[in-house]
Amino acid sequence: MTKICVIGTGYVGLVTGTCFADLGNDVVCLDVDETRISKLKNGIMPIYEPGLEQLVAQNVRAGRLVFTTNYPDAVKDTEIAFIAVGTPSGVDGEADLQYVRSAAEAIADLVDTPIIVVNKSTVPVGTGDWVADVIKKRRGGKPLEFHVVSNPEFLREGSAINDFMNPDRVVLGSTEREAANKVAELYLTLRCPIVVTDLRTAEMIKYASNAFLATRISFINEIGNMCEEMGADVKEVARGMGLDKRIGPSFLDAGLGWGGSCFPKDVKALAHMAVLHGTHPQLLQAVMEINRNQRRRVIVKLRKALGGLNDREIGVLGLAFKPNTDDMREAPAVELIHLLQNEGAHIKAYDPQAMENAGQMFPRLTLCNNPYEVAEGVDALVLATEWNEFKQLDFERIHELMRQPIIMDGRNLWDGDRLREQGFTYYGVGRAVNGQD
Ligand SMILES: NC(=O)c1ccc[n+]([C@@H]2O[C@H](COP(=O)([O-])OP(=O)(O)OC[C@H]3O[C@@H](n4cnc5c(N)ncnc54)[C@H](O)[C@@H]3O)[C@@H](O)[C@H]2O)c1
Secondary structure, three states: OEEEEEOOOOOOHHHHHHHHHHHHOOEEEEEEOOOHHHHHHHHOOOOOOOOHHHHHHHHHHOOEEEOOOOOOHHHHHOEEEEOOOOOOOOOOOOOOHHHHHHHHHHHHHHHOOOOOEOOOOOOOOOOOHHHHHHHHHOOOOOOOOOOEEOOOOOOOOOEOOOOOOOOOOEEEEEOOOHHHHHHHHHHHHOOOEEEEEEEHHHHHHHHOOOHHHHHHHHHHHHHHHHHHHHOEHHHHHHHHHOOOOOOEEEEEEEOOOOOOHHHHHHHHHHHHHHHHOOOOHHHHHHHHHHHHHHHHHHHHHHHHHHHHOOEEEEEEEEEOOOOOOOOOOOHHHHHHHHHHHHHHOEEEEEEEHHHHHHHHHHOOOOOOOHHHHHOOOOEEEEEEOOHHHOOOOOHHHHHHHHHOEEEEOOOOOHHHHHHOOEEEEEEOOOOOOHHOO
């Protein structure tokens, strides 16, 4: 049993701490956000993540998992401290390391026993060395035996527990092999490949992975835009491509583009790092530009279909950046709603989990209780997130409820031909069926 402290209880920290507790370790989850910790102490999850509430309850009951805002108590005698705080985008797209710095400084101030400091947050290449420097400087000559290990996280919101427990790989980087091996021991029971490398390579693996996945999505979106003009169907194209084992089917869904708390900020941060180091990230720039345009293309289609957007009623189904999460950070729906509202449209919306976040983000948004309430009286219905509950809707009822039967399927979720037969004007993404796109 290893004594672990996880600093930051967001999507990554809370899942990491809970899963390590479930693997039999003694875990303290620490956060500076009092409300978040008091909710957790009362068994209320501050985020929506399938299976999390039950796993937290189980491990709290077993006495392996505690939550606190008390730094000295949390880090005292800890053998391994995971830093899992946010690293949002700074003004120029760089990763803002202020929260990582304050966690590292707190460790320097409060710990006197040997400790391994693990960067689990996504941090720029070179941050491992920087954290070591921050701690050394802060100690001001007072000795402390510590090593820094990079252990980037690859979990996906919506399937975070499963991803943590069944990872494709665990990546560990350190200048001290022994420290990396000690962290590796925590993962041994998961029986997955463990890549042990140097600090900077580990940090780069995380950015390169996210940038590559974003590139695949932008690639298929660019192909989709060509399909619309050339009379092809991008869904079939992606299927035909994905069956090639060298390509594979994942991350080849044309749609509104990538969003969320990671891809946008990580691609931006990698491009920023590249420029700082004198290289020209031309592919990354194009990947970001295609993504921006993807949302705008939908607005253009809607404007054309409705003959202008001013005073139009638009319904939006799905607000979270993807299904099975309540996270709306950089969600395509957010940008769509902003753009539509800027052109004078009135928006009604529904999401199975993100309503609370949506209410805080958009005071002028009409929040509905279900897809049918959204459809009532609208001039167009836009699907922004492909939640399971949107797969099988009663379209006859929707047709009756809408003022104009125009559907913008931003995730290519529905059968366009069928909807057209039912009297809808249907637009998918990258699908030039019957010349309607
Ligand atoms: N969300 C994901 O799907 C995901 C996946 C892989 C990697 N990551 C990376 O993991 C990191 C964390 O992401 P997240 O989505 O969990 O962030 P988050 O914003 O959900 O949570 C961060 C938490 O850290 C807390 N915090 C901030 N400063 C602190 C401090 N000094 N001490 C203690 N707590 C502090 C905040 O109060 C907050 O609760 C980021 O670098 C992110 O890029 C995220």
